[in-house]
Amino acid sequence: MPTPPPAGPLVTRDTIAGGLRDLGVRPGETLLAHSSLSSLGWVCGGPVAVVQGLLDALGPEGTLVVPTQSGDLSDPAHWSRPPVPEEWWDTIRATMPAYDPRITPTLGVGVIPETVRTWPGALRSAHPHTSFAAIGPRATEIVDGHATDCRLGERSPLARLEALGARVLMLGAGYDSCTCFHLAEYRIPAPLVQVGRPGPHGWEVVTDVSITSERFDELGHDFERDRPVVRGSVGAARSRLFPLADAVAYAQRWLAVHRPREDDFPHPAA
Template identity: 70%
Template sequence: MSETSAPPVTGPLCTRATLAAELRALGVSRGEILLVHSSLSSLGWVCGGAEAVVRALLDALGEDGTLVVPTQSGDNSDPAEWTDPPVPQEWWPDIRAWLPAYDPRTTRTRGVGVIPETVRTWPGAVRSAHPQTSFAAIGPRAAELMDGHALDCRLGERSPLAHLERAGARVLLLGAGFASCTAFHLAEYRGPAPLVENSFAVLTGGGRRWMTVREPAISEDRFADLGADFEKERPVVRGSVGAATARVFALPEAVAYAETWLPRHRPRPA
């Protein structure tokens, strides 16, 4: 009887120490604020998995640095908009009535990878209040950066992105592309955009509530093209961490560049 062999292990071998050293060589500095978009699988074989990556990031940032990650949970949304997969229309009322409300302590991330989920559950981590587009942070400035995330402002002026901009944070794309760069959405909020209805389950003083708000539509359409032009024209440090391509750049500069790029290359109706 033949046995199906496991696929061969692919490297390089990454450890907490090697990752921290490569992050420092890339320019990650002690004491800074760093928004990280990541792909664990892009790094190679990581001894310790996502926990080792988080520890390496914290090592590079030091005790005075603050690590921030997106901890999105887009499945807390109107089932009428679900396409992956869609659900029968006759289920919609029950889903709206019983979908668990967002709780920053327990609601799991979706679609952002295992590293943000590890940060979310890290001792001392602080998570912002939006039920779909939250962020989580570890470090001395975590609470102030996560504060005041409005329910009708996914990624705009009353979200952690605006706090990060004012604080002069930098972005690390760790095996992730510019299509994942949430900072570009802050520029979207500053241009004309159609308003859309957005629904989710939240916890209030009176208990669970299904809420609908109106806010600007957002889209990652052409973010990869935006990032490619930004990298050509503005300072972006590019290097390797493990097997991953990594990029580091200033968040305020990325937002400012997107504010001028998006109206020219991706016009949207008011």
């Protein structure tokens, strides 16, 4: 059977940039982007064209930021997709390469952030599980000082982005991936967890706030109902644009009422 032609639409660097401008992305602004390549349609040039389109819309004075998470640098005792035999755990902990912002690949955030991570001039923050990469004149200001015992709180790029008046772009991505909601978790009572990972001097364990994206879809639905969120399409991707600070403030109020009890929190893949 011959392979059927792609359904489209045909998307290019220029149509991505134009769609972002129509959505309201402004030259010179700082943008935290969550993205889904497959949602856009048939992209001529793939993720490279998407990043080029994003940078075109932002212009030379704008700064693009993406999550570049690497949660696989974690304790094998908590792996479930798939689990590994318990007799392997000690060897994995002893031999797992430590995080290196230059070479550690992303995991679970899509191919567009991985493309940004390797882009000429991109900078990446220091947290071994929840780093961010940035391109643009404010990149250093955003990624520097990401504390290695603060995944997504006050000493992370999210707080820097909030202070800079950044906006969030959901480019075909759902609210379950809206990283800035986690900043709100650090501002309300939350349990602490022990997080294991490979460090520069061997296996290490740090204490941090427990975070979970459970119910973020519901949170996002209510946020979009109650607060101004620009909605539109870029290619075939349903997209949203909103101020990061507005989303964090709303999430802080919402989570204080709706988040699960402490004993309902899922154990983190630490």
